[in-house]
Amino acid sequence: MAHNSTTTITATFGTREAADIAVEHLVQQHRISRPDIFIQANGKRNSAGSLPSGGDASHPGGVRHDAALEGDIEVSVEITPDKIPAVQRSLGDxxxxxxxxK
Structure with missing residues (x-):
């Protein structure tokens, strides 16, 4: 009997860079279709994350202050129950x- 239900897994990241890496792992390693993956700020304000990284951290005077570091980035994905352990581990990694x- 086929199992047609899905589960939403949500992960929170401090940087947009980490969220982007997680999405690439979901697509390439777990063969999850991009339309099943959602990325958004974890709150009402637009954000590149809550921690500096990449272009935010390599400013000559230190950390740039023009980035929207207003909150974490949330990645959510709809998956079948059999993928839950592997996807949770991948997001953590x-x-x-x-x-x-959920």
Missing amino acids: SGAIRVTG
Whole structure:
């Protein structure tokens, strides 16, 4: 009997860079279709994350202050129950601050 239900897994990241890496792992390693992956600021304000990284950290005077570091980045994905352990592990390995399932 086929199992047609899906589960939403949500991971929170401190940087947009870590969220992007997690998405690439979901697509390439777990064969999850990009339309099933959602990325958004974890709150009402637009954000590149809550921690400096990449272009934010390599400014000659130190950390740039023009980036929208207003909150974490949230990545959510719809998956079948058989993928839950592998996807949760992959998100954690990609730098998730926390991973939850619904």
